[in-house]
Amino acid sequence: MDKFDYAIIGQGSAAFAAAIKANELGARTVMIGGNETNGAILGGTCINVGCVPSKRLITVARFVKELGEKRFSGVEYELGRIKYEEIVAETRELVKELRRQKYEDVLKGLENVEYVNGFGSFAGKEDNGIRINAGDRQVYARKVLIATGARANIPNIEGIEKVKYITNEEALFLDKLPESIIIVGGRALGLEFAQLFARFGVKVTLLQRSSTIIPDHEPEIASLLHQYLSEDGIEIRTGEEPARVREHKGRKIIETKNGSNFEADELLLATGRRPNIERLGLDVLKVRLEKGFIYTDSGMATSARAVYAAGDVTGEPMLEALAAKEGTVATLNALAGKGKKLRINKNEIPRAIFTDPEVASVGLTDAEANGKGIKCACNVLPLSIVPKASIIGNKRGAVKIVIDYSTHKILGMHIIAPNAADLIHEGVLAVKFGLTIDDIIDTVHVFPTLSESIRLAAQSFYADVSKMSCCT
């Protein structure tokens, strides 16, 4: 049986970051990668059926929208004509090229890492390590990382097994646009898909179970996003949970628990993710689960000795960069011996929704701070106050800052604005390093930029910034 220092089960962002770090540390490593879903080949979800193709389609859809906008006087616009199959073909090419550059070629350069294509599962425990089935081989490793990711969760709706629905995997590579689509799920994935399809001319109805979309975000941000998406022509129905679904002449018909009926050509389920754990043989090592996902401590150790886990398989938040960070931290903790363990503080991890305008946030919401018994203060700054927003002709958005009432330390930052996913990093540094609103105010921001919105939001705790000059 082949003996390794480290076995990585999975082949996505978490697994790759782990493999690169293990290689750097000179550990003899085996990476075992199986295709849990059609799209999750080498590189996993993000490159194949997640971030990369979705962000490309979102970019094209936004360009199409902008062609039709009357944003500035004196410029003639013409609505773009869409050849959807070409847009998808180019997206496939992008995925293929980036997969080659960022995964296939990178893997070839990892001299200490052997790749086995096949599923990995635990076979047994030895005195000083673990036996693992790797495809049709068995290997032995002293330490193991589980990085098997997650896949679309299919909710328990009566009749769902008889209906031809789609998930993110198919939705990103449709041969042809449907005339209408029902999207179930009003969080990041559902909303990104809703806007991109609406901008390509599809009639979109979005059903969300709770009373608002993105219920885990600040209510002011959720309500603005709801308004902007509705302005894009999306019919958003909150408080609607599907009870049963059927198909008639290719049309999907949903009846909700409220008794409302919705009908469309296509049905997209964006109803959360479930971990890829069924094939792992977790019982062999008694790996503990929490809410169905693999439990880890903040150093990415599972409940089983010598076994670590990283990425989506460990649950929310499910983000590419976090998966990679977790893979790296797990590997350092697993292989670097007895020293001080590295930890991940999820409170300082930013998250984004790539709608237009984008939503990004870090740290605590107002409600979360209150829930922790922290005496806090909050302010919301509308983007319309920021000079750059007027200059670019796009004043849609707001910045909300949550601070500790007595120390003025920034506890959370929540932005809805063009490029919010870029703007949020000032907030990330503030939360990570315990900066105050005074630190932000004292920092010169380039004029005119949307980043100024963060300084103005900080100043708004002390003054009515709508009455201030640009130069204050």
Ligand SMILES: Cc1cc2nc3c(=O)[nH]c(=O)nc-3n(C[C@H](O)[C@H](O)[C@H](O)COP(=O)(O)OP(=O)(O)OC[C@H]3O[C@@H](n4cnc5c(N)ncnc54)[C@H](O)[C@@H]3O)c2cc1C
């Ligand atoms: C539509 C969509 C858009 C997204 N957009 C963004 C975004 O813009 N920004 C962002 O930060 N995140 C985004 N995400 C989330 C991001 O893609 C994930 O957080 C990230 O890919 C998780 O990486 P991972 O390594 O944990 O798992 P994965 O990338 O899923 O990799 C796990 C791999 O392990 C394989 N596997 C499963 N079981 C086994 C087994 N037993 N043995 C061997 N291999 C196995 C799977 O087939 C898969 O290839 C998006 C996700 C989706 C679905």
